[in-house]
Amino acid sequence: MKGVVAAGHPLTAQAGADVLRAGGNAVDAAIAAMLMSWVAESALTGPGAGGFMLVHTSGGETHLLDFFVAAPGKDAPGPPGELEPIDVHFSEDAIQVFHIGPASCGVYGNPLGIAICSKRFGSMPLADLAAPAARAARDGIEVMPMVRQLFDVLKPILTNTEEGRAIYAPDGDLLDVGDTLRMPDVGDLIDRLGAEGPAFLYEGDVARAVSEWVIQRGGTITERDLASYRVIEREPARAKYHGREILTNPPPSSGGILIAYSLDLMERLHPPAEHRLRTLVRVMDRTNKERTKDFVRGLHSEGYLERFLAQEALESAAREVGNPLGNTTHLSVMDANGASVSVTCSNGSCSGVIVPGTGVHLNNMLGEEDLNPEGHRHDPGARVPSMMAPTVVLNDGQTELAVGSAGSNRIRSAILQTIINVVDRGRSAQDAVDAPRLHYENGVVEAEAGVNPAALDELEGEGWQVVRWREKNLFFGGVQAVARNPETGALSGGGDPRRGGVAVVVD
Numbered sequence: 001m002k003g004v005v006a007a008g009h010p011l012t013a014q015a016g017a018d019v020l021r022a023g024g025n026a027v028d029a030a031i032a033a034m035l036m037s038w039v040a041e042s043a044l045t046g047p048g049a050g051g052f053m054l055v056h057t058s059g060g061e062t063h064l065l066d067f068f069v070a071a072p073g074k075d076a077p078g079p080p081g082e083l084e085p086i087d088v089h090f091s092e093d094a095i096q097v098f099h100i101g102p103a104s105c106g107v108y109g110n111p112l113g114i115a116i117c118s119k120r121f122g123s124m125p126l127a128d129l130a131a132p133a134a135r136a137a138r139d140g141i142e143v144m145p146m147v148r149q150l151f152d153v154l155k156p157i158l159t160n161t162e163e164g165r166a167i168y169a170p171d172g173d174l175l176d177v178g179d180t181l182r183m184p185d186v187g188d189l190i191d192r193l194g195a196e197g198p199a200f201l202y203e204g205d206v207a208r209a210v211s212e213w214v215i216q217r218g219g220t221i222t223e224r225d226l227a228s229y230r231v232i233e234r235e236p237a238r239a240k241y242h243g244r245e246i247l248t249n250p251p252p253s254s255g256g257i258l259i260a261y262s263l264d265l266m267e268r269l270h271p272p273a274e275h276r277l278r279t280l281v282r283v284m285d286r287t288n289k290e291r292t293k294d295f296v297r298g299l300h301s302e303g304y305l306e307r308f309l310a311q312e313a314l315e316s317a318a319r320e321v322g323n324p325l326g327n328t329t330h331l332s333v334m335d336a337n338g339a340s341v342s343v344t345c346s347n348g349s350c351s352g353v354i355v356p357g358t359g360v361h362l363n364n365m366l367g368e369e370d371l372n373p374e375g376h377r378h379d380p381g382a383r384v385p386s387m388m389a390p391t392v393v394l395n396d397g398q399t400e401l402a403v404g405s406a407g408s409n410r411i412r413s414a415i416l417q418t419i420i421n422v423v424d425r426g427r428s429a430q431d432a433v434d435a436p437r438l439h440y441e442n443g444v445v446e447a448e449a450g451v452n453p454a455a456l457d458e459l460e461g462e463g464w465q466v467v468r469w470r471e472k473n474l475f476f477g478g479v480q481a482v483a484r485n486p487e488t489g490a491l492s493g494g495g496d497p498r499r500g501g502v503a504v505v506v507d
Contacts, residue, residue: 006429006480006493006503007033007331008406009040011141013495015132016333017504019124026335027055027121028129030343031114033331035133035190037345038110039183040141042167043154044329044347044406047189047201048362050109051345052249053117054236054390056399058337062247062392063121066232066383067113069106069365072221073380074228081218083367086156088349096408098349099367100157102219105351106365106384107229111198116231130194137187140180146500148177150474154350157364163354164361189359202226206358213355214362220380221362228381239263241393242423244400248391255387259412262287263419277438277455280420281464284413284440328388328406329499332482334491340399340482342390346406368408387411393419395486401429406499407477413439414477418494422483429483430503433494437476448472474498 003026005016016033024032030053038046045051050069056062073080083099118126143151151158151174158168167183168175175181192200200206207226214221237250239260246263249256265283328346351364365384378384389411393401401422405414414437421432436450445466447456456466469475478499483492493503 001336001491002506003029003333003335004482004491004493004503004505005029005033005331005333006482006495006501007037008044008329008478008480008496008499008501009037009144009147010500010502011040011136012037012331013502013504016331017506018132019129020333020335020506024124025122025337026333026339026341027117028124029333029335030331030341031118031122031126032129032132033333034110034114034343034345035130036136037329037331038186038190039133039137041329042181042183042186042361043150043158043350045110045345046186046347046361047111047193048108048360049345049347050106050363050365051113051343052253052386052388052390053113053341053343054247054249054392055117055121056247056340056392056394056402057121058335058339060397062236064234064236064249065113065117066234066253067109067116068253068386068388069109069363069384070225070229071366071378071380071382071384072105072107072219072225074224075222076220076380077215080220080366086160088153088156098157098364100160100350100352100364101367102214102217102351102353104348104364104367105214105219105221105353105362107221107225108201108360108363109229109231110345111193111201112229113231115193115198126197127194130190134187134190134194137183137190140182143175143177143179143181144500145177148175150499151175153474157350157352160352161354163356164352167354183359185357185359187359201360202229206360209358210355210360210362214353217353219353225380232383241267241419243395244423245394246391246419247394249386249389252383253386253388255389255412256391258287258290259389259391259415261290262412262416266420276420276424277452278459278462280417281438281440281445281459287412288441328408328411328478330390330404330406330478330480332402332404332480332493334399334402334482334484338398340392340402342392342402342404344388344390344404344406346386346388389415391415391419393423398486399484400486401481401483403479403481405477405479405496407475409441410439410475410477413437414479418479418481422481429481429492429494431494433479433481433496433501436472439476446475448476472498
């Protein structure tokens with residue numbers, strides 16, 4: 001096998017697979033897939049977004065590159081304008097409020113992140129990796145059923161401006177299944193990124209156009225914000241779980257250390273199979289309680305990771321839990337040499353702000369309540385905290401699983417359950433991703449169809465409020481996972497059907 005790719009759209013996964021087939025490494029494949037996702041998954045990511053890439057090399061080195069969104073406002077002419085609230089309906093009963101508009105936009109990192117990752121870890125020219133995505137953007141791609149479903153969910157945002165309507169509702173109605181989505185400006189941007197590198201987006205003509213457009217409409221992204229943006233390499237957060245080492249996203253992002261915290265608690269409690277679900281809910285409850293104002297403020301402080309995951313703190317939490325015996329996209333890649341990549345990117349739920357003639361649809365990270373529970377509190381240049389948590393599971397130093405998810409607050413619960421399904425239950429990547437999930441937040445256990453009904457009855461008997469979903473839903477995340485069987489070395493992939501995910505194994 002030459003490798004395996006799992007991604008949120010067939011075209012995204014195929015772009016990465018084509019690169020593996022042509023002899024590229026895992027990072028080359030990830031970059032080609034990321035660029036294709038700007039077209040195939042344009043409601044979730046793009047040049048105006050940010051992300052994280054976790055690379056585990058064939059030589060055993062691990063690198064976490066942070067190119068997530070930064071807070072704007074350096075030399076801003078005034079305070080930000082008003083955020084525009086939008087209700088996003090995941091179902092009749094699940095509604096989440098997002099805030100959009102120019103005041104919600106942060107400084108993007110995807111273009112610089114791609115260029116630096118390619119230069120440091122890739123083996124193929126960036127122009128070659130960019131060409132298929134640029135061509136797809138210009139020629140157009142067919143709208144698939146899952147993409148149309150996402151368009152329906154995000155319709156109030158995608159059609160909020162004239163620029164958005166021109167792309168997603170060119171004839172007045174939202175593009176339907178079978179229609180062609182064309183993004184020529186994005187194609188030009190991708191081609192230019194491959195040929196010139198990212199400078200034009202941070203110090204050149206596009207940077208100026210973005211800053212002027214946003215500031216004139218109440219946002220605060222300045223030319224200085226863009227010119228001073230940097231990719232940061234961070235030491236991954238680490239946890240132990242059933243003989244494995246878990247590597248994930250560290251502070252100032254929050255999702256990774258909350259996953260590490262949850263796994264460490266599960267490791268200490270070690271519940272028998274018949275009580276695993278009840279323990280999982282208790283652990284989710286205890287983890288949610290850690291997301292205090294002090295937690296949010298502490299993410300930017302030196303040594304916070306070590307303090308948060310300190311032995312005595314985890315032991316205290318384990319005692320409290322007790323034993324019950326009593327708008328983001330991800331892709332994962334492994335190559336034949338053992339290297340793995342886990343990369344998560346997000347435009348939030350989109351801001352609706354599309355800068356004419358540039359191909360840039362800006363993120364709304366400053367309007368995401370789960371990322372900014374206290375409102376606009378981040379100093380200009382500071383990274384916005386994120387739930388995104390690209391993760392690698394090592395077994396004797398070799399990647400057993402590379403995994404990540406979309407899904408806002410559901411990211412950490414989706415990744416946690418996928419890891420448990422692979423490590424504890426021995427499931428393949430696809431079976432682990434397909435398995436029904438639950439999520440606990442705000443006093444409610446949300447359970448997909450297929451979760452053990454007897455266990456849910458027991459939870460209700462203990463006083464937990466349980467909501468039973470009739471089917472699987474993108475509310476519960478979009479996990480993309482690739483795995484290597486530690487005994488046979490066989491590769492497998494799992495694309496999340498909740499978000500149209502696909503896995504491609506390259507022979």
